[in-house]
Every structure is written in structure tokens, then in C-alpha cells.
Amino acid sequence: MTSAEKTALSGHGVAAPVGRDRELRLIGLFLEQAATEGGALLLTGDPGVGKTMLLDVAAAAADKAGTRVLRVAGAEFGDEANFSGLSGLLAPVLDHRRQLS
Numbered sequence: 001m002t003s004a005e006k007t008a009l010s011g012h013g014v015a016a017p018v019g020r021d022r023e024l025r026l027i028g029l030f031l032e033q034a035a036t037e038g039g040a041l042l043l044t045g046d047p048g049v050g051k052t053m054l055l056d057v058a059a060a061a062a063d064k065a066g067t068r069v070l071r072v073a074g075a076e077f078g079d080e081a082n083f084s085g086l087s088g089l090l091a092p093v094l095d096h097r098r099q100l101s
């Protein structure tokens, strides 16, 4: 990854993860493709390995590119509310639901 590419992905007030050039490159490619075609990217790894840090970089880059970023954190299974994750994710944009066709 060139320093220009790294700056493009990481230079949004979010610290750049050390030694994650490959992951940053994949995230950059995903964001580019998802902007026009949509898509999903599943990020997995051991506890503390830096998943949230990479998500912070991805979210900041997407936001900078003009993409609306919605975030939600998982809740313990058995939480009293069904679909609490989906509900939390969509709550900020519920006012726009009439624009859906």
C-alpha cells in the first residue's frame, strides 16, 4: 500500500492501525465497490486484534466519501427486545422511511 493510499483511507482523524496494510487495502476496495454496487464485508478476528479499530477507519473513510454511516453494537442474546440490533441500526433514519419505494 502506498503512503497516498494509506493517507486516503486513514487520514480522517482516526489513528492508522499498525501493520494492517493488507486489511486497509481490502477495506478500501470494498468501500469503492460498495459505493456503487452495495455489498457486505464480514470482519472477524480474535478478541483485541483490532477489529473495531479497522471499522473506525472504514467508517471514517466512508463518511468522508459522503456515505451515510450507521453503526450498532451487538447485544447479549436473550436481551428483552427482539431485533434490537436492527432497531438500533435503523432508528437514526426512521424519519426517512417514506422515501423508500
Ligand SMILES: Nc1ncnc2c1ncn2[C@@H]1O[C@H](COP(=O)(O)OP(=O)(O)OP(=O)(O)O)[C@@H](O)[C@H]1O
Residues within 6 Å of the ligand: 016, 017, 018, 019, 020, 045, 046, 047, 048, 049, 050, 051, 052, 053, 054
Ligand atoms: N494494528 C493496530 N495498530 C495499533 N493499535 C492497535 C492495532 N490493533 C489493535 N490496536 C489497539 O488494540 C486495542 C484493541 O483494539 P480493538 O478494540 O480494535 O480490538 P477488537 O478486535 O475490536 O477487540 P474486541 O474483540 O474486544 O472487540 C485498541 O486500543 C487498539 O487501538
Ligand SMILES: [Mg+2]
Residues within 6 Å of the ligand: 051, 052, 053
Ligand atoms: Mg471491538
